[in-house]
Amino acid sequence: MYEIAGVHHVAIGVKDLETMESFYTGLLGFQTTPQGSPAGPQEIMSGITRGVTPVFAARMLSQGTDAIVVEFLQMVTPVPRPIRRDFRYGDIGANKMAVAVSDVNELYSELKNKVDFCFSPRSVELPGFGAYNFVYCKDPEGNLIEFVSGEKLPTDNKIDGVRWVGISVTDLDRSLTFYQKYTGFDTLFVKPHEHFSGLVDEVSGSKQTKVRSCILASGKGGGMVELFEVLEPRGRSIPSYTMWGDFGYLQTCMICKNVPEIAAYFENEGLEILLELQRMPGPEVSFTYVRDPDGVPLEFLSFGKPG
Amino acid sequence: MTMSKEKYREFEDVVGPDNISDDPAMLDSYITPMCQSQHHMGPAYDEFTPRGLAVLMPGSTEEVQAIVKLCNKHKIKFKASSTFWTSRGNISDDYAITLDMRRMDHILEIDEKNQFAVIEPFVIGATLQAEAMKVGLNTTIIGAGSSCSPLASACANGGPSPFALYGGLTRENLLSFEWVMPNGEILRSGSLGSELGWFCDDGPGPGLKGVMMAGQGSMGAMGVFTKCAIKLFPWPGPDSLANDGIIPAYKATLPPNIQGHTVAWPSWEAYADGVYRIWDSGISGYYAHRQYTMFGRDLKGAMIRILTDPTKTIDDLEEMLNDPEVQRQNEEMKRDFQIILAGMTMRDIEWQEKVLDKILAETGGYKASMMEEPDVKDWSLLFLLRLGHKNLNFVYAGGYEGCFGIGGAPDHACPKVEMAAEFKRKWEQEHDYFAQAGGDCMMGGMGGIGGGGATAWENFTHFDSHSAESVQGTYDFFEATSKYGMEHGLGAMERMYAISRRDDGYARSQEEQAQRLSRMSQPHVYEYQWKIREILDPNKLGDAYYVTLEPKK
Numbered sequence: 001m002y003e004i005a006g007v008h009h010v011a012i013g014v015k016d017l018e019t020m021e022s023f024y025t026g027l028l029g030f031q032t033t034p035q036g037s038p039a040g041p042q043e044i045m046s047g048i049t050r051g052v053t054p055v056f057a058a059r060m061l062s063q064g065t066d067a068i069v070v071e072f073l074q075m076v077t078p079v080p081r082p083i084r085r086d087f088r089y090g091d092i093g094a095n096k097m098a099v100a101v102s103d104v105n106e107l108y109s110e111l112k113n114k115v116d117f118c119f120s121p122r123s124v125e126l127p128g129f130g131a132y133n134f135v136y137c138k139d140p141e142g143n144l145i146e147f148v149s150g151e152k153l154p155t156d157n158k159i160d161g162v163r164w165v166g167i168s169v170t171d172l173d174r175s176l177t178f179y180q181k182y183t184g185f186d187t188l189f190v191k192p193h194e195h196f197s198g199l200v201d202e203v204s205g206s207k208q209t210k211v212r213s214c215i216l217a218s219g220k221g222g223g224m225v226e227l228f229e230v231l232e233p234r235g236r237s238i239p240s241y242t243m244w245g246d247f248g249y250l251q252t253c254m255i256c257k258n259v260p261e262i263a264a265y266f267e268n269e270g271l272e273i274l275l276e277l278q279r280m281p282g283p284e285v286s287f288t289y290v291r292d293p294d295g296v297p298l299e300f301l302s303f304g305k306p307g
Numbered sequence: 308m309t310m311s312k313e314k315y316r317e318f319e320d321v322v323g324p325d326n327i328s329d330d331p332a333m334l335d336s337y338i339t340p341m342c343q344s345q346h347h348m349g350p351a352y353d354e355f356t357p358r359g360l361a362v363l364m365p366g367s368t369e370e371v372q373a374i375v376k377l378c379n380k381h382k383i384k385f386k387a388s389s390t391f392w393t394s395r396g397n398i399s400d401d402y403a404i405t406l407d408m409r410r411m412d413h414i415l416e417i418d419e420k421n422q423f424a425v426i427e428p429f430v431i432g433a434t435l436q437a438e439a440m441k442v443g444l445n446t447t448i449i450g451a452g453s454s455c456s457p458l459a460s461a462c463a464n465g466g467p468s469p470f471a472l473y474g475g476l477t478r479e480n481l482l483s484f485e486w487v488m489p490n491g492e493i494l495r496s497g498s499l500g501s502e503l504g505w506f507c508d509d510g511p512g513p514g515l516k517g518v519m520m521a522g523q524g525s526m527g528a529m530g531v532f533t534k535c536a537i538k539l540f541p542w543p544g545p546d547s548l549a550n551d552g553i554i555p556a557y558k559a560t561l562p563p564n565i566q567g568h569t570v571a572w573p574s575w576e577a578y579a580d581g582v583y584r585i586w587d588s589g590i591s592g593y594y595a596h597r598q599y600t601m602f603g604r605d606l607k608g609a610m611i612r613i614l615t616d617p618t619k620t621i622d623d624l625e626e627m628l629n630d631p632e633v634q635r636q637n638e639e640m641k642r643d644f645q646i647i648l649a650g651m652t653m654r655d656i657e658w659q660e661k662v663l664d665k666i667l668a669e670t671g672g673y674k675a676s677m678m679e680e681p682d683v684k685d686w687s688l689l690f691l692l693r694l695g696h697k698n699l700n701f702v703y704a705g706g707y708e709g710c711f712g713i714g715g716a717p718d719h720a721c722p723k724v725e726m727a728a729e730f731k732r733k734w735e736q737e738h739d740y741f742a743q744a745g746g747d748c749m750m751g752g753m754g755g756i757g758g759g760g761a762t763a764w765e766n767f768t769h770f771d772s773h774s775a776e777s778v779q780g781t782y783d784f785f786e787a788t789s790k791y792g793m794e795h796g797l798g799a800m801e802r803m804y805a806i807s808r809r810d811d812g813y814a815r816s817q818e819e820q821a822q823r824l825s826r827m828s829q830p831h832v833y834e835y836q837w838k839i840r841e842i843l844d845p846n847k848l849g850d851a852y853y854v855t856l857e858p859k860k
Binding site: 081084085086092170171174205206207231233234235236237239240241293294295 | 308309310311331335353354355357358382400401402810811813816817818
């Protein structure tokens with residue numbers, strides 16, 4: 001029987017591994033884990049790069065055992081390029097990470113001269129959550145990061161790791177149904193609401209942004225997913241020529257038990273398979289990639305023998 | 308970005324399963340690369356217009372109305388296009404659907420006596436012209452060629468045309484029209500709205516054309532035009548353009564009452580005088596346009612030789628440029644334009660020819676010798692009357708775009724042509740971004756409105772749409788022409804639609820438009836358009852080609 005226990009990692013295609021690693025470890029307190037790999041061919045991933053054997057380096061960073069791991073991928077082959085020349089808040093796909101912090105205002109004061117913040121901290125009352133304090137910034141390559149604090153988000157450290165990945169969708173209700181059914185998110189951590197409307201104009205580039213969103217969690221723990229539908233201004237689809245490894249947020253990976261069984265289930269359900277079931281030689285690691293209703297890549301990963 | 312199955316089914320119920328698709332491969336056939344011809348935004352490499360949610364092919368006004376109502380229900384943007392000439396015909400957002408109007412392709416009526424035709428969106432100029440000629444009439448073929456839709460030109464564009472001097476712009480020929488407005492209501496204008504037929508575009512009171520057309524045409528951003536009546540004008544030629552020859556050297560042998568010439572002058576000042584005299588003289592100027600300079604001042608003679616000789620290809624171009632006779636004939640055509648005289652009788656054409664000869668004699672002009680050769684003349688007549696060779700815009704390197712945009716009275720505009728040509732020639736010599744054609748690729752109409760009054764010019768620039776370096780170099784060139792053009796009164800049409808669409812193929816936001824419009828001296832027209840859109844398109848489902856500015860409170 002398979003189980004899905006939340007988000008394990010989020011992958012970002014990067015131009016400069018060293019600069020990105022330096023930002024995340026030096027300024028945000030992440031630690032590099034041993035799971036990375038130097039640049040080399042990864043035949044097992046050739047299905048996702050349209051038959052070309054990809055050559056890339058990977059580095060994994062994390063903050064604490066429960067937080068979502070951030071994976072940087074620096075592609076060599078195929079030659080990567082930006083997914084988009086510029087970023088818009090509502091652009092479809094994984095496009096932000098939310099990092100839990102003990103106090104957003106304090107963090108902002110400390111980092112405002114070192115980090116590219118999009119605006120100063122804001123607070124909004126969310127039903128069932130209470131005061132939601134947040135601020136957005138961009139990392140050195142323009143990827144969006146949200147810092148959040150609130151009573152419902154207890155922390156052990158000043159910066160306490162990535163708690164959820166933000167995925168922009170076309171139709172929140174449709175995506176909510178999909179993620180609840182297929183990705184194991186059985187709990188609504190924050191129910192659908194529109195309270196962020198007008199509060200993220202600087203990142204959407206438009207006045208009076210209208211946005212609906214919710215945060216999904218798994219009862220089995222692990223990282224969460226925020227789904228948000230920007231109603232005004234609408235974002236853009238993932239460009240059809242986008243290649244895995246291009247610069248920007250690439251995928252969200254769920255940690256599971258028994259991926260082979262999940263892969264068979266997805267196939268039976270008619271989900272769009274992006275990469276068929278792969279088993280790593282040696283260690284008992286298996287994974288598969290599917291697309292959500294908007295074409296957003298989702299990875300399902302399991303370690304150890306199927307239960 | 309994809310449409311939910313439930314919404315898809317609602318649209319499918321309107322047009323049927325065979326006339327809707329959200330297949331990515333199908334949708335990708337409706338995108339346009341931003342590095343080919345954006346008419347006029349300037350090229351951008353590796354960018355495309357959005358794919359959108361779905362494409363639908365409505366078959367009737369009722370289906371169009373039902374689609375628009377569903378779009379309002381779900382707040383989905385939409386854009387209808389007939390022949391998708393440049394990115395103006397493509398949607399500007401991903402949360403949008405494309406209406407491909409190809410199923411509505413009927414000429415509903417040709418009223419021979421009252422000289423008009425009633426057409427649907429996908430009737431193209433060539434078809435309408437062929438049918439009109441059967442009853443001794445003709446239609447304005449726009450500069451974009453006979454494969455474009457006269458309805459689209461008349462209702463949502465200006466319809467600039469080499470036939471404008473005689474037959475008017477297409478928008479001037481618009482009679483009654485049927486319009487599914489952005490809010491889903493149907494408006495039938497003028498006599499049609501009173502169930503009196505199609506003969507008149509407006510009734511008593513304020514005219515509606517300005518409302519639906521906007522300053523320069525709404526480009527499909529203001530609802531869907533489903534039928535319209537187009538005024539036709541006399542065609543004193545045969546009932547079909549029988550052609551012979553071998554591709555690409557097709558030619559039409561026409562009766563002697565139809566004559567085509569390439570007229571030229573030794574200076575731009577004399578050229579301007581000649582244009583004024585032609586306007587004043589009353590000769591037909593059935594077609595009056597500087598056409599073949601699209602190939603470039605230094606290359607056009609050789610290109611005409613290639614196009615009229617089936618044994619030649621573009622690979623012969625360089626060798627032909629060394630031919631002294633081609634060089635001489637090319638020099639003859641340095642400051643030229645093409646004119647067709649159409650006599651209603653033989654006496655009429657004889658009089659028109661005499662008048663033209665007199666004007667040329669008195670202004671120092673002449674008829675270019677190459678274009679008087681019978682084979683070339685017959686080829687040129689077919690080319691110009693049909694305007695079916697738009698592919699030749701792309702012949703050098705796969706991409707083209709016009710720059711500058713000189714408009715106005717001949718004595719103002721014609722001398723400026725040389726400034727624009729010299730500016731481009733310098734770039735051609737100093738860089739390798741686009742075709743070296745002699746600087747002067749200044750195409751232009753010799754009569755912006757019926758009867759004359761203004762000339763209009765754009766400088767074609769032929770670049771390699773597959774080369775990032777060529778596209779970027781051309782983009783940089785257009786940055787330079789925009790600056791130079793604005794400083795020296797040469798216009799900046801290469802950026803005309805950059806106010807509506809960004810380099811990445813997506814629509815400008817309201818804020819971006821406001822920022823650009825705030826620099827304009829007369830922004831009120833856009834404030835009025837804002838008010839009109841608020842009434843007719845409250846859900847803002849049209850794209851940014853209907854340019855608006857929120858009035859100051």
